[in-house]
Structure formats: structure tokens, C-alpha cells
Amino acid sequence: MGTPALQGESRVTRYLANRLVQLLLVLTGISVIVFFTMHVLPGDVATMLLGERATQAQLIDLRHQLGLDQPVVVQYLDFVRQMLHGDFGTSLRSSRPALSDVWVAFPVTLQLSLASLAIATALGVPIGVVAATRPGGILDNVLMTATLFGVSMPIFWLGLMLLLVFGGWLGWLPIGGLMPTGVDVPRVTGMTVLDSLLSGRPDLFVESVTYLILPAVTLATVPLAMIARITRSEMLAMASLDHVRTARAKGMPERRVILRHILRNAMIPVITVIGLQLGLLLSGAVLTETIFALPGLGRLMVDSILSRDYPVVQAGALFVALVFVVVNLAVDLTYGLLDPRIRRA
Amino acid sequence: MSTGTALVGAPLRRPAGGLRALRRTSAKVGLALTLLFLLIMLVAPLVAPYDPYDQDLSSALSPPSAVHWLGADQYGRDMLSRVIYGTRTAFLAVLVADGLALVVGCAMGLVAGFFGGWAEAVIMRLVDMLLAFPYLLLALIIVAALGPGLTNSMIAIGIVYTPQYARLIRGQVLAVRQADYVRAARALGASRLRQMLRHVLPNSFPPILVMATLQAGSVVVETAGLSFLGLGAQPPSPDWGALLADGQSYFLTAWWIATFPGLAIFLLVLGFNLLGDALRDHFDPRRGA
Amino acid sequence: MSQPLLEVRDLRVEFAGDAGPVEAVSGVSFEVRRGETLVIVGESGSGKSVTSLAVMGLIPTPPGRIAGGEILFHARDGKVRDLAKEGPRALQRLRGAEIAMIFQEPMSALNPVYTVGEQIVETLRLHEPLGRRAARARAIDMLEALGVPDPGRRVDAYPHELSGGLRQRAMIAMALSCRPSLLIADEPTTALDVTVQAQILALIRKLQGELSMGVIFITHNLGVAAEIADRILVMYAGQTVEAAATRDIFERTRMPYTKGLLGSIPRLGMDRDAGPLPIIPGSVPRLGNLPRGCAFHPRCAHMRPQVCTDRRPDLDKVEAGHVVRCARWRELELT
Numbered sequence: 001m002g003t004p005a006l007q008g009e010s011r012v013t014r015y016l017a018n019r020l021v022q023l024l025l026v027l028t029g030i031s032v033i034v035f036f037t038m039h040v041l042p043g044d045v046a047t048m049l050l051g052e053r054a055t056q057a058q059l060i061d062l063r064h065q066l067g068l069d070q071p072v073v074v075q076y077l078d079f080v081r082q083m084l085h086g087d088f089g090t091s092l093r094s095s096r097p098a099l100s101d102v103w104v105a106f107p108v109t110l111q112l113s114l115a116s117l118a119i120a121t122a123l124g125v126p127i128g129v130v131a132a133t134r135p136g137g138i139l140d141n142v143l144m145t146a147t148l149f150g151v152s153m154p155i156f157w158l159g160l161m162l163l164l165v166f167g168g169w170l171g172w173l174p175i176g177g178l179m180p181t182g183v184d185v186p187r188v189t190g191m192t193v194l195d196s197l198l199s200g201r202p203d204l205f206v207e208s209v210t211y212l213i214l215p216a217v218t219l220a221t222v223p224l225a226m227i228a229r230i231t232r233s234e235m236l237a238m239a240s241l242d243h244v245r246t247a248r249a250k251g252m253p254e255r256r257v258i259l260r261h262i263l264r265n266a267m268i269p270v271i272t273v274i275g276l277q278l279g280l281l282l283s284g285a286v287l288t289e290t291i292f293a294l295p296g297l298g299r300l301m302v303d304s305i306l307s308r309d310y311p312v313v314q315a316g317a318l319f320v321a322l323v324f325v326v327v328n329l330a331v332d333l334t335y336g337l338l339d340p341r342i343r344r345a
Numbered sequence: 346m347s348t349g350t351a352l353v354g355a356p357l358r359r360p361a362g363g364l365r366a367l368r369r370t371s372a373k374v375g376l377a378l379t380l381l382f383l384l385i386m387l388v389a390p391l392v393a394p395y396d397p398y399d400q401d402l403s404s405a406l407s408p409p410s411a412v413h414w415l416g417a418d419q420y421g422r423d424m425l426s427r428v429i430y431g432t433r434t435a436f437l438a439v440l441v442a443d444g445l446a447l448v449v450g451c452a453m454g455l456v457a458g459f460f461g462g463w464a465e466a467v468i469m470r471l472v473d474m475l476l477a478f479p480y481l482l483l484a485l486i487i488v489a490a491l492g493p494g495l496t497n498s499m500i501a502i503g504i505v506y507t508p509q510y511a512r513l514i515r516g517q518v519l520a521v522r523q524a525d526y527v528r529a530a531r532a533l534g535a536s537r538l539r540q541m542l543r544h545v546l547p548n549s550f551p552p553i554l555v556m557a558t559l560q561a562g563s564v565v566v567e568t569a570g571l572s573f574l575g576l577g578a579q580p581p582s583p584d585w586g587a588l589l590a591d592g593q594s595y596f597l598t599a600w601w602i603a604t605f606p607g608l609a610i611f612l613l614v615l616g617f618n619l620l621g622d623a624l625r626d627h628f629d630p631r632r633g634a
Numbered sequence: 635m636s637q638p639l640l641e642v643r644d645l646r647v648e649f650a651g652d653a654g655p656v657e658a659v660s661g662v663s664f665e666v667r668r669g670e671t672l673v674i675v676g677e678s679g680s681g682k683s684v685t686s687l688a689v690m691g692l693i694p695t696p697p698g699r700i701a702g703g704e705i706l707f708h709a710r711d712g713k714v715r716d717l718a719k720e721g722p723r724a725l726q727r728l729r730g731a732e733i734a735m736i737f738q739e740p741m742s743a744l745n746p747v748y749t750v751g752e753q754i755v756e757t758l759r760l761h762e763p764l765g766r767r768a769a770r771a772r773a774i775d776m777l778e779a780l781g782v783p784d785p786g787r788r789v790d791a792y793p794h795e796l797s798g799g800l801r802q803r804a805m806i807a808m809a810l811s812c813r814p815s816l817l818i819a820d821e822p823t824t825a826l827d828v829t830v831q832a833q834i835l836a837l838i839r840k841l842q843g844e845l846s847m848g849v850i851f852i853t854h855n856l857g858v859a860a861e862i863a864d865r866i867l868v869m870y871a872g873q874t875v876e877a878a879a880t881r882d883i884f885e886r887t888r889m890p891y892t893k894g895l896l897g898s899i900p901r902l903g904m905d906r907d908a909g910p911l912p913i914i915p916g917s918v919p920r921l922g923n924l925p926r927g928c929a930f931h932p933r934c935a936h937m938r939p940q941v942c943t944d945r946r947p948d949l950d951k952v953e954a955g956h957v958v959r960c961a962r963w964r965e966l967e968l969t
Contacts, residue, residue, distance in 0.1 A: 157607025283479030
């Protein structure tokens, strides 16, 4: 074993350096993909901007202005240079910097995703545990069938149905939006639930939560089902390990064996899956945002695509991709913290 | 999981006996759902009571009744007929997107696995890159580049699913390449291409079939999702996602417009997923419970 | 003689198989007294580990179950309990407190996400009304008693941070922390290298004396058995094929299978160039597919058709305390 501490540190450093290089590679790749799909593939930005009736001279002029007559590589490097300066161009719709539009929309998506993930975890893990306690039992069958329904659910449909029942027919919950019209929460983080608390307005807090419930539940469906299934299968995998037999040999009650020696070990991979869901939620909330009329990042992207507001599409795509990659990296690093074999080794 | 107790006279039970029975049932349900929708698609003109595009403003927004079993939309078009014709877009999406992903992905995987070297390096880096991308975002970017529309949305989703097939097939090739009979074939001087097709494809068939079936469900949801966002099929075509988008505007007054297309998506996806799960258990029982 | 601790009578354990239940242990009987070490010897698949799990009440159910027999345990409260019939609660109270078990692979038998101290403390607090601090102090004492150097620091080590020998010591510390009267050791030294093996065996012997424990020691290695056993029970295909006091097993062997096992013990000073150790040809038959007659006959050098192949031999008494299951034991000259 030698000097584990010293060896460990250098190993961790090397691992981190490795992951950072990987991160840079992925980001470069993503920027290439975004750049090429936006700039090079079909269509001509100049034609798009000026319309079909522009004269040839106007087109050439604009292409020159935009640097579109430069070689592709030069264009790409230009694009990267501007990006590194935080310059993603100006929104064609709002005339604000594209990045600031993205920045305004992001907290809406973040709040929605975090709430969904909380719901999915709070329900998914116990469901998986209960199902794994008696594999093949009635409860296991019922729960696992339910999760299969969950993963098969088109959430845009589920969202509408929930809206119809709880917003329309029962009238218990609002039918969309972030807050009632005319009510504004002082903006601090951009997340209404948090901001209403930060500005000391419990009434607004309650309001913002009621507006969050349906979209969060809708978006939580698929990750909930996934988390339940993963928890169940990890629990079953752990249950057959030797240390569980040891725990029973100590005379430990079955319930504690399940919680301390099966669930605790199973949580390491499960937490990874939960973390990876966050990246997917952040990048996949667009359908939910559309149904519930939430001005989030996904909705911004789709609206920008429909109105051909390419700077915003580009900024949004890179931003979401960056968040996705960073979240996943963070999840990977957390894995090391949770597993003592990696933490100390 | 054992209970850690062994009681004399405890009944002997086959492990997970109940689960096996359920698996059989769910496989049947999955197959039945998929075949039912396939049949509906094939005989759509025969079973649809109306032309899906026929407007009849006098019955606009009429609720489900004997005349319009699933009601009518804002232009008085028969929802049942529109949902029935929607099966066509759904299966077309499966054929185009899942098919595109399968063919291109398998080709990439075969090339990477067999030739190795720089071909493999380039292909697999590309695959990793695409997999590192959140899939919905990737689809959005591709649609943004190609422009909204049904064909483009199907291509976009096809591209999104390509890397998974590539990875799967490359793994299969690497595994099969080690197997004795491929080495024997090489010793006999069989050409490399022949080896690929003769040995790898049949062995890779089960996992590809499982993946294609499970992906088919995702493809149906996602094309419908893109259409729902206005990026896929455009009105007035009877695509389930587009129908749902229509229904969204009227969901408080005419709930049936959104409800039935969504139910159709759910049932078809459920069918594909049940079938895919059953196939996976069949080919690889260890991966089950 | 000292008082009996465990009496197992006609134990049968069966597992559900694809073609109906299969008997993994069919009618095994033995007893263990306080301070005595019984070694159960057999190849893998002989039913020796299943027997020990049955005593612990740890047969995975389903697919397994105890199909018959008695496991009479003389508990501390003076009562004799049939572990084959006790409910889960009663078994839980005995496990870890009065009957403890150590396993072959200390790496996988210890939970990788808890420190060894946490795992010892856990056992202590399950059975004794101890506070966290007191339990931790006891855990350190136990590690020290087991010869773990620097126990105050090692108590906070995770299993993967210890060497194989220390890990097994920690495992034993955990098993013995509540001073059980019966210890079951399932091949506890197999995964260790030879010098460590010897240390661990010596340690078990020493602690056995101090605690006057009964020990059931499971191994496939008669050499190990010779070092530690008072009595040896040889199992084959779920049955006892020979059982006797250690000296008799070695010097008055009656069963060809035992003889075969004796032949495969490596000895110091053996000529390396003499070729590989003689091993018994063939392999243990699959349960549920046992040969007719004596289960060992397909591998036996002394096999006689009909005599050995027609009916299963009975377990005969050779002399007091020595039994053998062989149709030809009276005529064979094995020693």
C-alpha cells in the first residue's frame, strides 16, 4: 500500500486533470456541432436576414460584413473568439444580447427542474426500495408496471390532462404561467419560489408554489419512473452481495439490513443516476414549459427556432450544453465522494 | 432477496414466479398493442369513418357522440378519423427515424469495430460527442438548422439515436471478432466484408432488435413532441403531436381534442416498451430481475 | 467431557431447481461441544457451506429451505432451541450474540462503505445496551485482542484500506465482539497467504480457549483441518461420508474419498519435481443428478460394480466416534 495519502492525492489530481481535458474536448465538439449546423449546413444566413428579394449586391455586402466570405475555419475561430468574450450576438427579436435572454430564462427552467428532481427522488427511491423488498411479489409487479407506464407517458399529454383535471375541472391549481398576471416577485435569483422568500413575502411564496406544482409533477414523471427502476435493480444487485449475509449473520433485523447494508450501498449508483437526470431535465423541460406557458430556456429556444432568431438559438444551445456537461461532471465527482473506495484511494 | 430465515415447511416457490407470469402477460399486451396499431395503420382508410381533412363547421367542437365517437375539432373534423390516420405518421416516423439511426449507426459501428485504427478513433469520438449532448437539445439544433417540418424532425431524431446503435454494434463486433469461428473464417481467407456480414450481423440481431423496439417508442414520443412544439408535422396533417397542439388551445372547452391523440401515443409507446422489455428478457434473461 | 453446545440431527436442506427441489444436504448429523472444534471438510458443492448457513438460519428462502431434521442449540438461558424451527426474531437474537460466523472473503464480507469500527460497533449495539463511545472503545479493545497494530487508528479504516490479514482479523473481531458460544468459520483462511493463514488459525485456537467456544470450521483442505480440529467430518454430495476424531481420520482412514483428500495435502519438503499433487480425478457430481449407488463411485479407485453402484451405502459405525459411508470399508486396507 505504501503511502496511501500521498499516492491518493496525486491520483486525484491526475483524475481531475483528465476530466477537465475531457470537458474541454466535449465543449469544443459541441461548439463545432452548433457552429456547423448554424453556419454551414443548408440555407444562407444572409438570404435569411435580408429576405428572398434582396439583390445580389446586398447579399454579398452582408456576407462580407458577417464574415461569411471567409474560410470556414476562420469563421469558426472568429465564432469561438467572440464566444469567449461572452459575445453571442444580438437577439433578432428582442434586440438584447442573446446571452442575456438566455440568462433571464434559465432560472425558470432551473427551478422547474430542481422541483421535479426533488419530487422524482422523494417518490422514486422509496418505490424502488419497496419493490425490491419482495421481488416478484404483488406490490413489486404493480409498482414496476406503474413505472413502465411512467416511462411510456408522453409528458406533454400528461401535462395537459393534469391541467384539465386540476386546473380546469376541479379548479384547484392555476392553469399555467409562473405567477398570476400583474404580480411580480422582486427578482433576485430569477426563481420565483426562492425570490418570494428572499423578499420576505410568504403570500407570494405560497402562490409561486401552487404555480409550480403541476409542471413539476408533469416533468417528474419520467425521471421518477427511471429512479424507481434503477433503485430497485441496484438494491437487488446489492442484496446478493456477501456483506449483506454478514449483516444478517450479526443478527441484524431485516429492515435494518435493507436500509443500512443494501440501500446505503445502492444509493451510490442511484445518486449518480439522479444527478444525470438533472442534466436531462434542464435540457428537456421544453415540452412542459410549452404546456404550462413558462418562459424558460426550452421555450426560448423553440420560439427562437420558429422565428429564426439564430443568435439566441446558438447561445441557448451552447449554454444548455455547457450546463449539461458541467452537471454531469459534478455528478461524477460526487460519486467519488460517496464511495469510500474511490474517496480515499 | 432472502428473508434470512428458513422455516421448516415453508412452501417451495420458484424465484420470482409471479414476475415471470407478469412478464408473459406484459409481452402479450405489448405485442397486441403494437400489432393493433399496425393493423389500424394498414386499414386506416377502411376503418376511418370520415376523411381526416373534411371540415364540417356545423359540428365544430362537438363532444364525443354516436356521430363522432371521439368528438370533432374546431373545424368539425372527426377526431376518430384523425387519430386513426395519425398512426401513419407515427409508423412513418419509426420507419424513417429508427430506420435511419439503425442503418447509419450499424454501418458506423461495423466500420469502427472491424477496421479499428483512425476510422474507429474518428467514429467513436463523434459518437461520444453526440452522446455527451442532451438528446432533445441536439434534435432542436438539427431542426433549427434544417428548418421545421415532419421530414426534418424525423431526420433530426434519427441522427440523435444513431450513436447508440453505433456503440452497440461496435461492441458486438469486438466481441464476435474474438470468437473462434471468425478467426477460423479469416484463416480460410474470407474477405473482411464477408466476415462482417456473415458473422457479426446474425449475432448482433437480438440486441439490435431489442434496441430498435425500445427506440421505436422513444421515436414516436419525440416526433410527436417536436410536432407539438410546431417543429415537426405542420397542420392540417393528422399527426398525433400536432393534434395535441391543436387541442391545447381548446383543452378547457373541448378536452377530447387533446385527450385521444395523447392516449394513442401513450398506448403505442407502451406497446413498444412492453415488447422491447419482453424481447430483452427473452434474449438476455440475466438482465431481468 | 464438556457439555454439548450444538446437536444437528438428520439435517436436510433443499433448493428449488428447474426440475423440482434438489437436496443440497441430505441427512447430516453431528454435534459440537463447548471448547471443541469440528472441522467439516469437503470439495465445493459438498454441502458443507449450506450446512453452516442452515445452522445460522441464513439459507436464502426462497429458493432454499430446511426440509427436515433438528438443529438443537444450547442457548445461554439454559434452554435448548431447535434452530430449524425458531422464528426469524429468535434467530436474529441468537445470531451475532451467541452464534457468530466469519466468512471466506473478508473483502466482500465486510461492507465497503463503512469503516471496520462502524461495523464492529453495529454488532455490539445490536445485542448489548452500549452507548456509541463505549461500543467504540470495545471495538478498539477487540481489534487489539486480535493483534491488529495501532487499533485506535485502524478502527476508522475502511475495509479496502487494510491488508487481507488485517481485514480477516477485523472480521473475526466483529464476529467475536459479543463473545459468542459458537463460532462458524467458513474457509476463513483460504483467501490468505500461508504465513497469515497460520497466524489466523493460531488466533482462532487461542480465542476459542479464552471464550470456551465451540467452533465449526469449514474447509476443503485437510491440512488446515489437521492443525485445528478435534473432530473431522468429511462431506460428499450432501452427505457425511466419514467422521472421526482427527487422529483417526489421518491414521485409520476408512473411506477412499478421505484418502484421496489426504493425498492432496501439500507437505513441506515435498519434492517439487515429483509432479503435481495427486488429486482425485473427476469432479463432484451435480446435485439433483447424483449417480446411483455410492455417490463417489465414479471417481473411486476401489469401485466394484454392483457392490458400489446398486445401492447407497449406509453410514456404518467403525468404532466409537468413527463412522464411514462405504460399501467396502471392511475389506479395504487404506492405511
